[in-house]
Amino acid sequence: MDNLRDALEEYRAQIDDVDEQLIAYLARRFELSQSIGILKLDASVAVVQPDRAKEVQERYIHLGTRHGLHRHFITELFELIHEESCRIQSRGE
């Protein structure tokens, strides 16, 4: 039982570490979205760029499948990130 508890603790510590990195990278991605949003606002360019969004989504699927992730999961993940990215850009800050 001690072995099990130790092993769980070790894996959970690693998960916490990876989660921290995931959140930090997401925050960095959204900072970049915000910078793009300011450029778009100045140039009166639409926030949503369907061709670029499609290109990024395909890249997610390509990278995801290379790492053994489900296509459905990756698609949903990108939709969520894209929605938040556009929301941040629309704030116009």
Ligand SMILES: C=C(O[C@@H]1C=C(C(=O)O)C=C[C@H]1O)C(=O)O
């Ligand atoms: C960040 C951009 O704006 C939007 C958000 C995207 C994204 O978060 O990947 C991609 C395309 C756009 O719909 C961009 O134009 O590159």
